[in-house]
Amino acid sequence: MEALRLEGLGKRYGRKPILSGVSLSVRPGEVYALAGPNGSGKTTLIRLVTGLAFPTEGRALLLGEDVHKAPAARRHLGAVVEAPAAFYPYLTGRENLRLHAYLAGVREEARIAEVLARMKLLAVADQKVGSYSLGQKQRLGLAAAILPRPKVLVLDEPTSGLDPEGVELVHGLLRELAQEGVAVFLSTHHLPEVSRYAHKVGILGGGKLLDEVVLSGKEAYRLEAHPLEGALALLKTLPQVASARLQGGAILFEGDREAVLKALLREGYRVEASCPTALTS
Numbered sequence: 001m002e003a004l005r006l007e008g009l010g011k012r013y014g015r016k017p018i019l020s021g022v023s024l025s026v027r028p029g030e031v032y033a034l035a036g037p038n039g040s041g042k043t044t045l046i047r048l049v050t051g052l053a054f055p056t057e058g059r060a061l062l063l064g065e066d067v068h069k070a071p072a073a074r075r076h077l078g079a080v081v082e083a084p085a086a087f088y089p090y091l092t093g094r095e096n097l098r099l100h101a102y103l104a105g106v107r108e109e110a111r112i113a114e115v116l117a118r119m120k121l122l123a124v125a126d127q128k129v130g131s132y133s134l135g136q137k138q139r140l141g142l143a144a145a146i147l148p149r150p151k152v153l154v155l156d157e158p159t160s161g162l163d164p165e166g167v168e169l170v171h172g173l174l175r176e177l178a179q180e181g182v183a184v185f186l187s188t189h190h191l192p193e194v195s196r197y198a199h200k201v202g203i204l205g206g207g208k209l210l211d212e213v214v215l216s217g218k219e220a221y222r223l224e225a226h227p228l229e230g231a232l233a234l235l236k237t238l239p240q241v242a243s244a245r246l247q248g249g250a251i252l253f254e255g256d257r258e259a260v261l262k263a264l265l266r267e268g269y270r271v272e273a274s275c276p277t278a279l280t281s
Contacts, residue, residue: 001064003028003152003183004049008058010207011044018044019207021058026200028151029239029259031174031184033194036204042187043082045204046156049185050079062152078150080141080158089130093121093140096129097147104148115143120169134161142170146177153177155186159193171197179259181239199256223251223260224273231269238263 002025009022019041026032036042047053049060051067051074059066065073087096097112106112116125119139124132132140138161145153158174159167174184174197188194194201194215203211225231232251235244241255250273253260257274264271 002026002061003030003063004032004185005061005064006045006049006058007061009045009048009055009060010057011041011048011053012056017207019048022204022209023058024202024209024212026152026183026185027239028181028183029178029256030199031178031186031197032200032202033198034185034187034202034204035189035191035194036187037189040204041207042189042204043156046079046081046154046185046187050074050077050081050154052081076151077154078145078148078152079154080138080145081154081156087129087137087140090128092126093129093132093136093143094125096140097144100144100147106148111147115147118146118173119143135163135166138162139166139169142173146173150182152183152185155184157188158186159188159190167193174198175258179240179256179262220252220254221257221260222273222275223253223271224249225251225264226270226272231264234263234267234269235260 004026006022006024009019010017011019022045024032034042034045044053048055049067051071054068060068062073063076067073094112094116097116101107101112116122119142121136121139121143124136129137129140142158159170162170177184198215201213201215202209228246228249228251232244232246235241235251235253238255238260240259241253244251244253261271261274
């Protein structure tokens, strides 16, 4: 099942169409980047996906449930839309996250420290948010979004307002979340960046999905690992692997090589060789 599926999604205000017939899907472990110029409808689409706006046509499915007809489906969703989450400026970053944790049903204090560390905010965690820079607020917003361990993460221009170090941090976070099986759907106008972390790119223009491109996250590789049959069985369970089969004493697979190698080593398999290849029938 796709983590996120849009079927003919559209939005109009009066007679003015903003979006029309947008259909796409995002699997667990994929990063889908929606690119397009300002005014192409990216933020409207993000608002529809998160349930902040209602479509005039089509539907958005989150883990098979209609986001608008079954609002409980949003419990699997983390999001930052248009601006970082609203924070109380007179409370510290840690205190604000405690409030978000309470509302999200997260009761582990250790989880708050974990997301603060992940977003490199521990040094300012006990400072009031009113003193934070725009980039720090952006990162705190991301910390709040990933706090409840969402299965789907939706982000609107997640690197906007960040310095180069912050941009690299976010790119790394997106790659890590995908490797953990999270489906990530985001909008961006920085098209050259997306090849560094995205598996798919959708090109939006004039309110329509003009094209969809699959990037190198699904390249083909030849892998030698021991024991071979067990390694193959493991690969077939990974959301980052599109296909896998045995050939000539090795495994040929399409997918995210970094995620595959980490999974094999974590489970105790011995990896003897891994290299790009071309799949043949």
